[in-house]
Amino acid sequence: MSTRRTFLHTLGLGAGLSALAPTLLSATPSKTAAGRPAQKLRVAIMGLGSYGTRVAEAMKSCTSAELVGIVTGSPEKIPVWKSKYNIPDKNVYNYETIGQMKNNPDIDAVYVITPNSLHHKHVMQVAAAGKHAICEKPMADTAKHAQDMIDACEKAGVKLLIGYRLHFEPYTRKVIEMLRAGEMGKIMHVDNYQGFKIGDPTQWRLKKNLAGGGALMDVGIYCLNAARYLTAEEPVWVTAQETKTDPVKFAEVDETITFQLGFPSGIIATCATTYNFNFERLYVVGTKGFAEMSPAYGYGPLKGRTHKGPLEEPVVTHQTLQMDGMADIILNGKTVTPAVDGYEGLKDMKVIDAIYKSIKEGSKKVMLG
Amino acid sequence: MSTRRTFLHTLGLGAGLSALAPTLLSATPSKTAAGRPAQKLRVAIMGLGSYGTRVAEAMKSCTSAELVGIVTGSPEKIPVWKSKYNIPDKNVYNYETIGQMKNNPDIDAVYVITPNSLHHKHVMQVAAAGKHAICEKPMADTAKHAQDMIDACEKAGVKLLIGYRLHFEPYTRKVIEMLRAGEMGKIMHVDNYQGFKIGDPTQWRLKKNLAGGGALMDVGIYCLNAARYLTAEEPVWVTAQETKTDPVKFAEVDETITFQLGFPSGIIATCATTYNFNFERLYVVGTKGFAEMSPAYGYGPLKGRTHKGPLEEPVVTHQTLQMDGMADIILNGKTVTPAVDGYEGLKDMKVIDAIYKSIKEGSKKVMLG
Numbered sequence: 001m002s003t004r005r006t007f008l009h010t011l012g013l014g015a016g017l018s019a020l021a022p023t024l025l026s027a028t029p030s031k032t033a034a035g036r037p038a039q040k041l042r043v044a045i046m047g048l049g050s051y052g053t054r055v056a057e058a059m060k061s062c063t064s065a066e067l068v069g070i071v072t073g074s075p076e077k078i079p080v081w082k083s084k085y086n087i088p089d090k091n092v093y094n095y096e097t098i099g100q101m102k103n104n105p106d107i108d109a110v111y112v113i114t115p116n117s118l119h120h121k122h123v124m125q126v127a128a129a130g131k132h133a134i135c136e137k138p139m140a141d142t143a144k145h146a147q148d149m150i151d152a153c154e155k156a157g158v159k160l161l162i163g164y165r166l167h168f169e170p171y172t173r174k175v176i177e178m179l180r181a182g183e184m185g186k187i188m189h190v191d192n193y194q195g196f197k198i199g200d201p202t203q204w205r206l207k208k209n210l211a212g213g214g215a216l217m218d219v220g221i222y223c224l225n226a227a228r229y230l231t232a233e234e235p236v237w238v239t240a241q242e243t244k245t246d247p248v249k250f251a252e253v254d255e256t257i258t259f260q261l262g263f264p265s266g267i268i269a270t271c272a273t274t275y276n277f278n279f280e281r282l283y284v285v286g287t288k289g290f291a292e293m294s295p296a297y298g299y300g301p302l303k304g305r306t307h308k309g310p311l312e313e314p315v316v317t318h319q320t321l322q323m324d325g326m327a328d329i330i331l332n333g334k335t336v337t338p339a340v341d342g343y344e345g346l347k348d349m350k351v352i353d354a355i356y357k358s359i360k361e362g363s364k365k366v367m368l369g
Numbered sequence: 370m371s372t373r374r375t376f377l378h379t380l381g382l383g384a385g386l387s388a389l390a391p392t393l394l395s396a397t398p399s400k401t402a403a404g405r406p407a408q409k410l411r412v413a414i415m416g417l418g419s420y421g422t423r424v425a426e427a428m429k430s431c432t433s434a435e436l437v438g439i440v441t442g443s444p445e446k447i448p449v450w451k452s453k454y455n456i457p458d459k460n461v462y463n464y465e466t467i468g469q470m471k472n473n474p475d476i477d478a479v480y481v482i483t484p485n486s487l488h489h490k491h492v493m494q495v496a497a498a499g500k501h502a503i504c505e506k507p508m509a510d511t512a513k514h515a516q517d518m519i520d521a522c523e524k525a526g527v528k529l530l531i532g533y534r535l536h537f538e539p540y541t542r543k544v545i546e547m548l549r550a551g552e553m554g555k556i557m558h559v560d561n562y563q564g565f566k567i568g569d570p571t572q573w574r575l576k577k578n579l580a581g582g583g584a585l586m587d588v589g590i591y592c593l594n595a596a597r598y599l600t601a602e603e604p605v606w607v608t609a610q611e612t613k614t615d616p617v618k619f620a621e622v623d624e625t626i627t628f629q630l631g632f633p634s635g636i637i638a639t640c641a642t643t644y645n646f647n648f649e650r651l652y653v654v655g656t657k658g659f660a661e662m663s664p665a666y667g668y669g670p671l672k673g674r675t676h677k678g679p680l681e682e683p684v685v686t687h688q689t690l691q692m693d694g695m696a697d698i699i700l701n702g703k704t705v706t707p708a709v710d711g712y713e714g715l716k717d718m719k720v721i722d723a724i725y726k727s728i729k730e731g732s733k734k735v736m737l738g
Binding site: 364 | 557558560562566608610612613614625627629631634635636637639641643645646647648654655656659727731732733734
């Protein structure tokens with residue numbers, strides 16, 4: 001690793017920079033004493049599809065991260081991105097040349113935003129190039145692959161973060177904060193669902209070899225991840241059911257899945273996800289109150305209420321906050337709870353594996369952990 | 370059977386009375402041409418607990434039904450009810466003397482509001498006495514008992530109705546009407562839950578021999594029944610999970626159960642019920658819209674909204690409407706959809722049996738029908 005960050009740390013300036021860096025939810029740019037911007041995390045985006053574009057746009061407003069490079073298999077996109085985001089030629093890679101990024105000191109991290117089942121291969125490449133990896137969720141197609149990715153990043157001495165943008169999002173954080181403060185009392189039940197009517201039948205999300213799975217992997221993971229951060233527990237068993245009302249369109253991947261998670265304290269979280277209709281809600285109820293968000297998982301504005309009344313948090317661009325937060329984690333060793341590291345992603349993947357297993361076994365209870 | 374109703378039918382006046390009788394949701398008293406009240410269903414209440422009292426109070430406003438008798442095992446309640454509801458001595462029975470009701474032409478029907486696992490025995494007694502039976506839900510503790518009750522009432526030539534008060538309730542009926550009219554498009558998913566924190570640990574609801582089961586039987590049945598009337602389909606499979614966070618209080622009956630129903634069209638209904646915390650909601654989503662009610666199953670006022678905006682239906686006393694509607698069914702052969710007959714109750718009981726079976730078998734899918 002030979003990055004500016006490492007260099008500054010070597011000079012003993014890391015701690016000073018850390019103190020000057022923006023805090024996780026700060027909205028104003030951080031400046032050094034001399035008025036120059038504080039060091040930023042220099043990011044390349046791998047995969048220039050619609051979500052990659054959304055992240056690139058959001059990063060324009062980042063104070064601690066900046067888009068400096070791209071990795072793409074679509075040569076026609078290069079001139080567009082170069083001019084739109086001021087990317088120098090030397091920071092442009094494709095899937096054959098990415099290994100050479102090792103010799104590029106001007107890129108700190110790569111955000112992998114490729115089809116889900118390629119995350120494993122691509123994060124391995126990023127680690128091999130000695131760059132920090134930020135990987136979209138789901139982090140992989142199986143828990144086995146997720147573990148490989150963690151191992152590879154640890155071995156390479158780079159960080160691995162998963163794109164759990166809601167862990168930085170104000171409505172979500174407010175609900176978590178209220179739960180942890182005991183404002184809902186003892187948590188008794190969670191009921192989450194998230195799904196949408198998917199369009200273009202030719203897209204990668206419907207191809208098993210690219211997507212790894214269907215609605216569960218892509219959006220059901222929000223319900224699962226939320227069940228874990230709402231309860232602050234890890235599930236000990238899972239049961240699941242599947243239905244396919246359009247077996248032609250969803251020939252290769254799951255359309256609609258319902259699943260239930262049993263937690264050590266006795267909470268059962270009931271969840272549902274689909275690619276075939278629109279619904280979205282987070283719900284947690286305790287002995288003293290409840291929280292409900294709907295929409296709860298999309299790009300916002302989110303909306304919610306508790307037993308105390310409407311939630312009224314700042315409306316932000318999730319990806320801006322996420323990338324600033326992740327820069328703070330990578331550059332300054334900051335931690336965030338709920339976590340966004342590889343182990344967090346692995347926990348979800350283990351449950352996803354178990355959900356598919358339960359479905360195969362006629363909904364039978366699959367024990368975890 | 371020798372009731373005024375039978376007598377009038379014999380005279381060929383049944384049809385005429387039917388035309389004069391109040392329609393199901395009419396709020397104004399029906400009068401005969403001569404200005405006298407139309408014939409009313411003369412009801413005895415069996416079981417004078419808190420819900421029996423609620424029904425008695427509600428019947429004061431009925432136009433087609435009247436409370437004329439009681440069946441009770443608590444002698445101390447007799448003078449109170451006699452004076453409060455103007456019950457004549459000859460219409461007062463206990464569980465030993467109820468057989469003698471056969472010779473009383475002034476009672477048409479008995480509303481059985483005793484602990485759930487006694488419904489079977491008591492409806493058999495009502496049928497044996499030649500009276501129409503109205504039975505609180507759940508109609509029995511098992512499907513086997515429910516079938517016995519249907520058979521006994523058919524053999525005795527009396528009607529058997531189950532206390533599905535929401536089938537008469539305006540918010541519920543409005544949602545069903547919108548669904549049937551296609552306003553939500555093709556129905557894709559249902560998510561219902563209903564539960565409450567139960568008080569007195571010594572009450573019959575927590576005793577297996579009186580209650581038959583716990584939250585599932587008592588309040589989970591609302592979610593199940595709603596899933597059936599929202600979809601207008603019968604489930605083909607069921608899966609279920611149980612959790613007990615207070616094994617002392619809920620030593621004999623189920624505390625919290627989550628269950629899933631698979632319908633022929635591919636809809637999965639996800640449901641949850643408990644005796645250990647408060648939550649209550651009905652939710653149905655289709656390709657063109659949704660309906661949500663919360664509260665959805667209590668005594669009202671209920672509250673709800675659809676994709677078109679808030680539901681604003683008349684706020685009524687559910688039990689008044691129910692008893693007038695049931696009088697219309699019994700006296701005039703009126704039908705109501707969703708049904709409130711014994712077969713409707715039996716369908717719920719078959720699913721409840723299957724839910725307990727699935728729990729015993731580690732949540733495995735239990736096929737129905």
